[in-house]
Amino acid sequence: MKEICIVEFPSNLGLKEPQPGKEPGVKKLPDWLWKHNLHKAISHNILRLDPPKYSNSKDVETQILNANSLVEYAREQAYLINNLLTQNKFPFILGGDCSILLGTAIALKQKGNYGLFYLDGHTDFMNISLSETGGVGGMAASIVTGNGHEKLTNILNLSPYIKEENLWCVGNREYDDEYENEIRNSSATYLSLHELRKQGISNSVKSFLQEVETKNLDGFWLHIDVDVLNDSIMPCVDSRTPDGLTYNEFNELTSYLFQGNKLSGLEITILDPDLDTTGEYTKNFVTNLTSTFNTFKNTIN
Known part of the structure; x- marks a missing residue:
């Protein structure tokens, strides 16, 4: 079993201000999860890398928020990871x-x-031309597969970081043709929430894991945006949308992925402590995630 290391990246550089003069609260997430005992349940080995200062102004060259800071931070993150x-x-x-x-x-x-x-209530596979905010948070899956301005897509001359055909975008429920066509017209695999339920969670994840093996990939990464969860159980996110996975569905899906023998790491994003003042939604999330992860963590090799 691999040693598990918690890594804190308390960044809000990819989001717009929720209101003038107020930074997105998601940068408080690692501390908030610590307060709700995630660290205690997962690992005592903890690293932290604080991001550059937040700004709500767009980079002239790319029209992206915090573009230069994101590049600087990404290089430091990459070194650590x-x-x-x-x-x-x-x-x-x-x-x-x-x-x-x-x-x-x-x-x-x-x-x-x-x-x-890429498990997310949105595809995050969007060209800057469709973005109203210029926030990389809504374009992350697209950028890492080489789509967009080379300032962000070609850091260290490594574009694409992930081959487009090795991206699985799962759980989107923002059903809009213009938005969805971006991912439909790519070589990525796209399973909307509707399609995921139609094909079945078990079949869908097995297909992904089989593809990892067939292609002989060196491993795979799991991205979890908590807004993939049903809005009634996870409303403390920056872009709310009706419907979403129940905890039963989420736990089933993640349990299959945690058992994938080429899982290399994971990340959790978007839960905003400012929007969960009592901590009730965070507490339930931590309970579900840590219980499922710890059940299968001995299979991580």
Whole structure:
């Protein structure tokens, strides 16, 4: 069994301000999860990398929020993650918003050819032309597969960090043709929430794991945006949408992935402590996630 290392990336660089002069609260997530006993349940081995200062202004060249800071942070993240993977450790990453994926994806590219299981209530596979905010959080899956401005897609001349055909985008429920066509027209595998339920969770994950083996990938990464969960059990996110996975569905899905023998690490994003003042939603999330993970963590090799 690999040694599990919790890595804290408390970044909000990929999101717009929720209101003028107020930073997105998701940067408080690692501390909030610590308060609700996630660390105690998972590992006492903890690393932290604080991000550059947040700004709500767009980069002139790319029209993206915090573009230069994101590049700087991604390089530092990649160095840290690369070291952990070299030591054969399992990074259990706590964000932050979805832009934290950039650093991880760079590290994975430096190590080999990896798959990405992107479990999210949105595809995050969007061109800047469709983005109203310029926030990388809504474009992360697209950027790491080489789509977009090279300032972000080609850091360290490593584009694409993840090959588009090795991306599985699962759980989207923002049903809009213009939005969905971006991923439909790519070579990624796209399973909306509707399609996931139609095909069945077990069949869907087995297909992904089989593909990882067939392609002889060096491993795969699991991205969990908590907004993939049903809005009634996880409303403390920046972009709420009706429906979503129940905890039974989420636990079933993650249990299959945790048993995948090429799982290299995972990350958790988007839960905003400012939107869960009593902690009730966070507490339930921690209970479900840690229970499922700890059931299967001995299979991580």
